[in-house]
Amino acid sequence: MCKLGKDSILFYPYTDFPLVELRLTDYQIIHQEAPDDFCGSHALTTTRSNVIFCGSYEDTCFFWWNRKDKIKRFGDSPPTGLRGIGNGKFLTFDDHSFTIVDAMAVMNEK
Numbered sequence: 001m002c003k004l005g006k007d008s009i010l011f012y013p014y015t016d017f018p019l020v021e022l023r024l025t026d027y028q029i030i031h032q033e034a035p036d037d038f039c040g041s042h043a044l045t046t047t048r049s050n051v052i053f054c055g056s057y058e059d060t061c062f063f064w065w066n067r068k069d070k071i072k073r074f075g076d077s078p079p080t081g082l083r084g085i086g087n088g089k090f091l092t093f094d095d096h097s098f099t100i101v102d103a104m105a106v107m108n109e110k
Helices: 103-108
Strands: 002-004 008-011 019-023 029-032 043-047 050-054 062-065 071-074 083-086 089-093 098-102
Touching: 002 043, 002 083, 043 089, 050 103, 062 103, 071 103, 089 103, 098 103
Parallel strands: 043 083
Antiparallel strands: 002 008, 008 019, 019 029, 043 050, 050 062, 062 071, 083 089, 089 098
């Protein structure tokens, strides 16, 4: 689950993995069918209206999706659990430290 803008929340529930948006202004729930590419993803974050997923059942990469027709695979996600914190970033931590992973910077690396 992560924030989308200032008035919505996105989540990606098991088992059918639709992308679900909850608008907090009117409590409307919008279901959107998601491509199978990132089925089983374990974290997501947003950048503008786009979504970045971390991993899938098949891959350990990141997936950028414009919520329409474009998907871009990139990078390699860290093996530890990530939590989406918005603006294309993920947080990972353990007992001794934390790391912020900027997935948009990883996507733009050449």
